[in-house]
Amino acid sequence: MFKITERLRLKYWRARSRIRNIRCPYALRAAKRYVELHLSLLIGSSAEKTNTGEPRLALFAWLFPPLISGGVYRPTALVRYAAMADWKVNVIAGPTPYKSSAAGIYLLGQIPSSVTITRVLEYPSRPFWLPRLDGGFIHGVEGYLQAIALLDSAPPTVVMASGPPFHNFVAAYLTARRYGARLVLEYRDEWTQTPFDFVKWGNNDQRWEERCLRQADLVIFTTESQRQHLIRYYSFLDDGKCAVVPNGWEPADVPLRLSNSHPKDESRIVLTFAGNLGDHTLPGPFLDTLQDALVASPELRQRLRLQFFGQKSECALEQVKRFRFQEILELIDVVPKPEAFQAMRDANALLILNTPSFERYMPGKLYEYLASGTPVLVYGIGGEIDHTVTELDAGPIIPENNAELLRHTIVNISSWDMQAKRDKRDAWLARHTRKHLSRELLGHLNNLIRA
DSSP states (O other): OHHHHHHHHHHHHHHHHHHHHHHSHHHHHHHHHHHHHHHHHHHOOOOOOOOOSOOEEEEEESSOTTSOSTTSHHHHHHHHHHHHTTOEEEEEEOOOOSSOOHHHHHHHTTSOTTOEEEEOOOOSSOOTTSOOOTTOHHHHHHHHHHHHHHHTTSOOSEEEEEESSTHHHHHHHHHHHHHTOEEEEEESSOSTTOSSTTSOOOSSHHHHHHHHHHHOSEEEESSHHHHHHHHHHSTTOOGGGEEEOOOOBOGGGSOTTOOOSOOSOTTOEEEEEESOBOTTSOOHHHHHHHHHHHHTOHHHHHHEEEEEESOBOHHHHHHHHTOSOGGGEEEEOOOOHHHHHHHHHHSSEEEEEOOGGGTTOOOHHHHHHHHHTSOEEEESOOHHHHHHHHHTTOSOEEOTTOHHHHHHHHHTGGGOOTTTTHHHHHHHHHHTBHHHHHHHHHHHHHHHHHO
C-alpha cells in the first residue's frame, strides 16, 4: 500500500511542477507562439512573389557574431561575400551574448551594413509538451515567426539554414514552404549521424531531418566523407542535389606585419593549440602521453612551452589541471584572429587532436594552421585530418599513446622541412579561402535560382 501511495505522491508533484511551469511567462509565450505557428501554416502567405531581379537570401544561423564559437565563421563569410555580390541578405540569428569579446566584436565588424540581422528570443527552458529536437523546437518556431514578420514584405528567393543547432533546419523548412523558395541545408556538422554530444537528440530529430532532406533543393557538406555517409544512410537522398563546400580560412585575418620567423630562442620549443577545447576535443589523452614523454626527458621539460588559446569547457579544464607539469602550460582566452595568427606563426608547431570521432571531419582550425606556415603536429591517426596533412606534407602524424615517438618528434620539430610541397600547399590554400569558397557556394545558389 505504501508503494502505491508513494508512486501517486510522486506523480502529483510532477504534475504540479508542470502546471506551475505553464504559468511562467516563457511557457505562456511558447504556447502562444505554437498557436501562431499553426495559424500561419493554415492561412499561408499573402505576400506577392514578385521578381525584382535582386537575389534575396534568408539565412538561419543561430551561431552568429558577436558570439564566438567554431560555428560562426562560415556563415559570417557567406553573408559578407553574398552582400558584396549584391544579394539582399537577412540573417535570423540567436541572441546577442551578454558580454561580447574583442574577437566577437571584430568579426561582427566585418558584416556589411546592408545585411539585416534579426535576433531570436532564447527560452531558458523548453516546454515539455513540444517536440524535442536539437536546439529546441520552440526556437525553430520563434525563428520562423520572426522571419515571416520580416520577410512578408519582400519574400526570399533562397532560404538557407546552417546547423548545428538544427532547429535552424526546421525554421528554414517552414519558411521555404511558406514562400515557395528554394531550400538549402548546410551541415557544418552532422545531425543524427554525429559522433559528438554537442548535438542533443530528442524524440523528433530523425523525423525532422528526413522531412527537411526530402524538401531540400540543395544539401551542403564540408567533407566528401560526410556527403557519402548521409547518402548511404538516407537512400532517398538524391546525389545530384548534394554538394561539398569545404571550410576555409580568411586571408584578411592575417596581420599585414606578420612576422616571418619562429622565435629566435632556439633553446625553447613552443607547441600551440589554437581553438576551442570542448568536450569533443578533450586534451586528456594527449596530455597523458605528453606527461609520460616528459617524465622520461627532464631536458624537454625545461624547453617545452604548451599554449592553449581559446575557450575551454569545464571537463577540458579538469583534464588540464590533472597534468603533472603545470609549469609548462599557458592558458590564454579567445583573442582576435590576427593575434591568433601571429601566435601560430611564432610557435614551433601547432597541435591538432585527431580522435576517431573526427574521421569524417576537417576542423576549421586546420585551414588556419596550414595558412600560418608552421608545422602541424597531429595527435591521432586516420580520417580526413590525417589524409590532408599527409598529402600536403604539412607536419608529423603521431599515433595515440606513443610517448617516445611524441618526445622525439617535439625535440626535432624545428627540422621539419616546410619548403617541401610548398607550391602544392599554396595552391591548396588559394582554393580554400573564405572568399573562394563563399563564391563557390553562391554559385550553387545562383544555379538554383536559374533552374
